[in-house]
Amino acid sequence: MAVTLKDIAAEAGVSLMTVSNVVNGKQARVSAATRDRILRIVKDRGYVPSASARSLAAKSSRLVGLLVPAEGETSLTIDPHTVEVVGMLERELRRLDYHLMLRGISHRTEITEALRSWHLDGAVLLGFQDAEIDRLKADTVGGVALVAMDSYSANPLALEVRSDDFGGAELAVRHLIGLGHRRIAFAGPGFSETGVVRERFEGYRKVLAENGIGFEPELVSRVEISHAEGAAHGRWLAAERPDVTAVFTTADLLAIGVVDGLAAAGRSVPGDVSVVGYDNADIAAYVTPKLTTVAQDLPGKAAEAVRLMMDRLAGKDRPEQATTLGVRLIERDTAGPPPQ
Amino acid sequence: MAVTLKDIAAEAGVSLMTVSNVVNGKQARVSAATRDRILRIVKDRGYVPSASARSLAAKSSRLVGLLVPAEGETSLTIDPHTVEVVGMLERELRRLDYHLMLRGISHRTEITEALRSWHLDGAVLLGFQDAEIDRLKADTVGGVALVAMDSYSANPLALEVRSDDFGGAELAVRHLIGLGHRRIAFAGPGFSETGVVRERFEGYRKVLAENGIGFEPELVSRVEISHAEGAAHGRWLAAERPDVTAVFTTADLLAIGVVDGLAAAGRSVPGDVSVVGYDNADIAAYVTPKLTTVAQDLPGKAAEAVRLMMDRLAGKDRPEQATTLGVRLIERDTAGPPPQ
DNA sequence: CTGAAAGCGCTTACAG
DNA sequence: CTGAAAGCGCTTACAG
Numbered sequence: 001m002a003v004t005l006k007d008i009a010a011e012a013g014v015s016l017m018t019v020s021n022v023v024n025g026k027q028a029r030v031s032a033a034t035r036d037r038i039l040r041i042v043k044d045r046g047y048v049p050s051a052s053a054r055s056l057a058a059k060s061s062r063l064v065g066l067l068v069p070a071e072g073e074t075s076l077t078i079d080p081h082t083v084e085v086v087g088m089l090e091r092e093l094r095r096l097d098y099h100l101m102l103r104g105i106s107h108r109t110e111i112t113e114a115l116r117s118w119h120l121d122g123a124v125l126l127g128f129q130d131a132e133i134d135r136l137k138a139d140t141v142g143g144v145a146l147v148a149m150d151s152y153s154a155n156p157l158a159l160e161v162r163s164d165d166f167g168g169a170e171l172a173v174r175h176l177i178g179l180g181h182r183r184i185a186f187a188g189p190g191f192s193e194t195g196v197v198r199e200r201f202e203g204y205r206k207v208l209a210e211n212g213i214g215f216e217p218e219l220v221s222r223v224e225i226s227h228a229e230g231a232a233h234g235r236w237l238a239a240e241r242p243d244v245t246a247v248f249t250t251a252d253l254l255a256i257g258v259v260d261g262l263a264a265a266g267r268s269v270p271g272d273v274s275v276v277g278y279d280n281a282d283i284a285a286y287v288t289p290k291l292t293t294v295a296q297d298l299p300g301k302a303a304e305a306v307r308l309m310m311d312r313l314a315g316k317d318r319p320e321q322a323t324t325l326g327v328r329l330i331e332r333d334t335a336g337p338p339p340q
Numbered sequence: 341m342a343v344t345l346k347d348i349a350a351e352a353g354v355s356l357m358t359v360s361n362v363v364n365g366k367q368a369r370v371s372a373a374t375r376d377r378i379l380r381i382v383k384d385r386g387y388v389p390s391a392s393a394r395s396l397a398a399k400s401s402r403l404v405g406l407l408v409p410a411e412g413e414t415s416l417t418i419d420p421h422t423v424e425v426v427g428m429l430e431r432e433l434r435r436l437d438y439h440l441m442l443r444g445i446s447h448r449t450e451i452t453e454a455l456r457s458w459h460l461d462g463a464v465l466l467g468f469q470d471a472e473i474d475r476l477k478a479d480t481v482g483g484v485a486l487v488a489m490d491s492y493s494a495n496p497l498a499l500e501v502r503s504d505d506f507g508g509a510e511l512a513v514r515h516l517i518g519l520g521h522r523r524i525a526f527a528g529p530g531f532s533e534t535g536v537v538r539e540r541f542e543g544y545r546k547v548l549a550e551n552g553i554g555f556e557p558e559l560v561s562r563v564e565i566s567h568a569e570g571a572a573h574g575r576w577l578a579a580e581r582p583d584v585t586a587v588f589t590t591a592d593l594l595a596i597g598v599v600d601g602l603a604a605a606g607r608s609v610p611g612d613v614s615v616v617g618y619d620n621a622d623i624a625a626y627v628t629p630k631l632t633t634v635a636q637d638l639p640g641k642a643a644e645a646v647r648l649m650m651d652r653l654a655g656k657d658r659p660e661q662a663t664t665l666g667v668r669l670i671e672r673d674t675a676g677p678p679p680q
Numbered sequence: 681c682t683g684a685a686a687g688c689g690c691t692t693a694c695a696g
Numbered sequence: 697c698t699g700a701a702a703g704c705g706c707t708t709a710c711a712g
Contacts, residue, residue, distance in 0.1 A: 002482070014699085016699085017691085017700085030697070048457050050457065053704090054689080056396055070430075076427040076431065086416075090442055102430055102442045117391045357683060357708095358681090389706075393705035394705080397708075399707095
């Protein structure tokens with residue numbers, strides 16, 4: 001059997017409580033002499049506190065969940081862009097002596113189950129639709145600190161962290177207009193009333209309006225985020241919309257597909273058509289031509305998520321408003337002036 | 341407060357034990373009538389068992405750790421190639437009603453701590469050096485089911501799962517030789533007596549020998565896995581070793597860097613130099629020219645890891661030998677005949 | 681088929 | 697500065 005508090009107490013000739021106080025660093029309550037003696041025994045015997053016992057007895061589990069949507073029987077879709085966030089969250093949490101539980105959510109009720117079953121102190125929601133965040137109820141969520149990444153939900157139960165999606169789209173479209181483009185298409189996955197893609201769409205639309213360019217619904221295409229879908233879309237643009245000279249896309253992978261589809265149809269990038277991506281994934285710099293794209297501050301996003309969570313766990317008040325991180329345009333080789 | 345077993349028992353007018361039996365599906369021990377009644381109350385009240393209480397009382401935590409090296413204060417390095425494995429592990433484990441704890445290991449002792457503190461039933465070790473797996477001792481690891489991914493350690497405490505790295509190198513180098521190459525370089529991160537890179541190196545060397553090609557130590561370069569290091573190496577090859585007509589690389593990212601470095605130095609791929617990567621990452625198909633590479637069976641690897649772990653948790657004997665998954669060569673556009 | 685008792689390894693007030 | 701008691705929410709034998 002593993003060594004317990006009791007074993008240490010017996011060996012040190014003190015009570016359980018004293019050992020507990022020492023192990024938990026409540027210095028004021030134990031004399032330096034006994035503390036040192038106990039610490040030595042703890043080390044010698046290789047005592048490791050039982051987190052489940054601690055979690056059961058105390059009100060805190062020091063456990064934070066990372067909840068990610070997982071459709072039905074499929075595995076989690078952790079896109080490269082969020083992996084980095086996962087790694088950073090783990091590191092920050094570890095530094096503060098918390099543990100991270102990774103959990104795929106295939107049904108709505110599982111969020112509550114996950115929170116309750118392990119008495120999670122907090123949870124980070126990654127990649128959920130705003131509607132799902134909206135649905136969270138206080139009676140089911142309890143006092144758990146919730147951080148929703150990339151969410152525009154108005155639910156006061158969650159702290160929102162996202163980057164400036166509206167502004168990112170503005171940067172991209174202004175850049176294209178500055179280059180001389182007037183017929184600019186928008187390509188991204190389906191979106192609803194709120195959310196990341198909706199924001200980028202509204203940013204796109206606003207800049208068009210600002211520049212006196214009429215909005216054409218047929219220039220907005222729903223394209224799921226994959227290289228294949230992007231390529232198909234590129235071919236479609238070449239065949240059906242030769243008047244379009246620029247495309248603003250909501251993801252790098254999509255943009256790369258569009259570039260390849262355009263090229264396959266004989267149209268050059270950026271000679272005939274300019275393409276702007278989103279995220280500044282590593283891959284954006286490795287393809288030919290290198291992708292012009294909007295960069296998010298991923299480390300900042302992760303750090304902010306952890307900071308908000310820790311403040312909340314420490315009992316601080318909920319901040320006034322959601323945290324929004326800055327974006328910037330990375331100019332590379334897929335955006336240039338329109339032809340002739 | 342959350343609803344407990346006791347609440348359910350009180351409401352149903354039965355003992356704690358009976359509710360426990362029902363919740364845990366020990367059907368034989370309870371009449372159908374009371375079972376249905378209890379189940380209804382459980383559902384109505386939204387009862388969720390306390391995992392920490394269960395873990396403390398039972399011998400099993402139904403918790404599996406995913407342990408990943410994390411150098412010092414840096415965050416986990418989960419390369420794209422292993423992310424997929426993480427997602428698949430989570431899904432399989434979830435299906436079997438286990439939970440996944442993600443934990444970065446920055447110091448050796450943390451492995452033991454992680455196992456003990458949460459009473460993990462099992463752990464998957466991802467990305468550790470063989471030497472670290474070798475060091476695991478029975479007294480510190482206890483009866484925990486351990487699966488080491490991509491490990492060639494001989495430690496009987498861990499179950500090894502990897503793909504055929506030796507064979508993958510053979511495929512790549514045979515392909516190059518078949519194309520007519522004789523001066524073939526090897527580029528990969530530093531390696532020791534055993535391990536993934538060592539296997540690939542030995543595969544490379546064996547095929548050279550089989551074909552009567554003398555082994556030249558100067559053709560083996562230590563290059564860390566990054567695009568920048570790969571590019572620097574490509575430039576170096578162009579400048580210092582113009583006699584080399586082909587490079588076998590241990591990672592796609594590296595290969596892509598080499599291709600770009602070579603191109604920057606005015607050498608064309610595959611016209612002047614052929615390059616073969618490893619892993620068949622998504623990116624391999626998006627770059628220009630598309631990368632010829634060795635594909636691993638990632639889903640197979642993840643499934644096998646979970647299967648081994650579950651067999652072990654179910655008390656089955658340790659398999660005779662490590663599991664090795666097949667690899668295959670993906671021919672694309674970076675390998676062709678040598679010049680003239 | 682159902683239950684009363686003991687115990688898992690801790691922490692939390694409360695005393696001294 | 698130190699300790700005895702109660703309890704966190706379960707499961708595990710053992711009885712009936």
